[in-house]
Amino acid sequence: MKALLTALVALLLSSVSWAAATITIVNGDAPGVGFNDPTPVAPVGGNAGTTLGAQRLNAFQAAASQWGDSLDSSVPIRVLATWEALPCTDSAAVLGSAGALEVFSDFPGAPQANAWFGKAEANKLLGFDMDPETPDVRARFNVNLGQPGCFTGSPFYLGLDNNHGSNTDLVTVLLHEFAHGLGFQTYTDDETGELLAGVPSIWDYFLLDTSSGKVWKDMRNAERAASAVKSGKLVWNGVQVTNAARLVLQAGTPVLTILSPPSESGVLQVGTAAFGPPLASPGLTGEVMPVVDTAPDTGLACTPLSALNARAVKGRIALIDRGACTFVVKVRHAQDAGAIAVLIADNVAGAPPPGLGGSDPGIFIAAVRITQEDGAALRQALAGRSRKHSGLFANLGVNLAVRAGTDALGRVLMYAPRPNQPGSSVSHYDTSATPNLLMEPAINADLRHAVRPPYDLTLPLLKDIGW
Template sequence: MHTLRAAAAAALLGCAGLGAALAAVPIVIINGNGPGVGFNDPTPATPVGGNSGTTLGQQRLIAFTYAANIWGSQLTSSVPVRILASFEPLPCTVNSGVLGSAGAWDVFSDFPGAPKPNTWYPAALANKLHGADLSAPSDPHIGATFNSRLGLASDCLPGAGFYLGLDGNFGNGTDFVTVLLHEMGHGLGFQTFTDETSGDYYAGTPSIWDHYLLDNRLEHEWVEMTAGQRAASAISSDGLSWNGPLVTAAVPGVLDPVSRLAIAGPAAGPAAHDYEVGDASFGPPLANPPLLGQVMPVVDQTDGRGLACNPLSPLNALAVNGNVALVDRGSCTFVLKARNVQDAGAIAMIVVDNAPGPVTGLGGADPAITIPSVRVSQADGNDIRAQLQRRSRTRSGVTASLGVNPAKLAGADAQKRILMYAPNPVEPGSSVSHYSTAAKPNQLMEPAINGDLTHDVAPPRDLTLPLLKDIGW
């Protein structure tokens, strides 16, 4: 048997066990915080959303136990899973921040009961397969850290901290239970130990992940490829799929048809074609028959862009009324933009990204939004905008058709295998070890927490559990 430490070591501060979650897999939460901070923070808190804690530390622990119970009820193992958890200051700005991180503490290979030889398994899964604890009694199986400053500091997403309720009613906050489920998923095995940049195996040995990660252009799994081929596969955009049988069988019942924006009309010129779009977590989803309308830009900036962060001026309201509003990302939430153009009479909204990169969705929640919204890349948005220069006050001659392509599933390849996250350049810690952001509905194990996620980890809503079962759970 071989074992290696796979996660960075953390100081064990006040490492008394906080108890085990009651489930098919007992999950023992180990407090990695010192007195007065993290799980021990004595700041008074009002019970919220089914969380009865009366201090910040208590509420954090109750939410953690709740999430652990969800995972524990879905899995089976005779060996309790120990999670060393703590709250620490993590990188953060006023607009973005790291919510948390987690991963396997150790990896093991060639242990009695290992299904595949010469293959790394994360500690919790290795213990399940072996039927006994392979780790030292004082070692955790999963290490997890969460941002202690989120929403509580003026320079760390102020006003958008963790929502510690258990009911999913997070409003403008970040649902902590969802973050916990995501990070625990990584620790349970939703990760590769192979280097995403070089393609080199960890200590010369592939991980169980690599047996199911497939380059869909070569139709080869990572264990069949060279390091250079793996490195190229990791930046292939839509060239990387999951080839596990349980996930693939569940994909058609979970993923929706891909959304489609088609631009046409007498003034569309070279912009007349289909576009890849990111879906909104608010408003109605796209459907067939498609919604049709003239595209009209909001212009409220001196450079010709339109942010729509304030109620629209009379001229902009006249332009978008009964039409599809084209606005730019930036300065305010997507929900506020949608509300402003909807109030002005727009029938849909297209958001143009403000930086190059792959298309992702539009986050946020507001039940009052009744119009569909999509996001396009900066380059695509600029191509569409270029054709709107010769327009009247109410018509552009450029039409948008917003619907779905029933022949293709959002976030899946042509064989209906779910795509993995493979942006170019590599995003260390995110690339390869997440589902594609193109999946619809958004999946728990995408690289960002989206506002439409629930606490489900299994079909028909989510594909995380089938993947863990593919690798041995």
């Protein structure tokens, strides 16, 4: 092992110092591959490299410079990086991955006993490298991106100016993955809830399930596994992130609020539509009535509504089931029948509810998607309705008191989709955040090269866990 590590260190690309930290990229690639690819390329977007390998290195150094300028550590941080063939198709790809190579707990200077810290952070807190022969972070990136069968024709953009167009900006991906390696993750198994060697991660001291009032470190394995799929109920309970969210996230989050009867009152997550008017505040309040046009108790609204269904939804919020035709067809039929808004209940389990795609400039009523679970609960509550009235009233709009991506108390939501998504669940911010954040589970095209407020919340979370 020592001989192998010596060989890796001999491939050291560069070590650049900044005011706050020194980050070194260690090249683990074979000759002619990745950082060592001699393919000639033209300079692009401030990246003056003249070979593909050199431009990749320059992008790595740009991301390292950003993090080096943001963190405070007297111990150099070493990132062992390689370019490899990662899972990829023309419609989906693993862009890269990174994580701590080692974790430590209960070391001198640890701010929290009985908690795992990633190696880079543990070294910073202790003041020296606890294992000098092992790099701190292991990073892998997709060498095939843009090749046939792997986002064909859309490679990483290697410029440093974020002018990536339709391609994927490499510096943004690197900022994201380096953050994971620096500690933006739990070392607890999010599928089983099992702690690593029986010890919680420092992450688990801040991960709060608002439905139970427990943080992950205080839960049993089964409780953690259940919590990992509670979309909208899993939040980051750290002061730094909560305070910074007021500067970063916009006021207003789309919600469906059930107003009455009291037994059904509550707030439901919604996926907004790409067509029709945007949701607004104070929103639209109306009585909810279901469409029932398909046996045994389903309403698809794929054909013009019958006279009976039209009378039921006229002047009301129509509840329709997903399936068999497009969203715009369903909403147009409800609109033609006089509905003032539409709720489309998903036909597959999962949360949070995705948006509604489609285009129809003739649609002028609001529409949203709700989960299959919430749709079933609403239909159950509507089971005792009359032909014209249900007694179930709801408001569909934007709650300006809640920032997009937080709960009602201002705590930032964490990604907890149902079903679980290994590698993405729990260790990312929720996709409801607006504007988009660097540490969401997928890279968004509108991200800046930023890790701190007023544009991003990555650095505040690292500060919460001890950086």
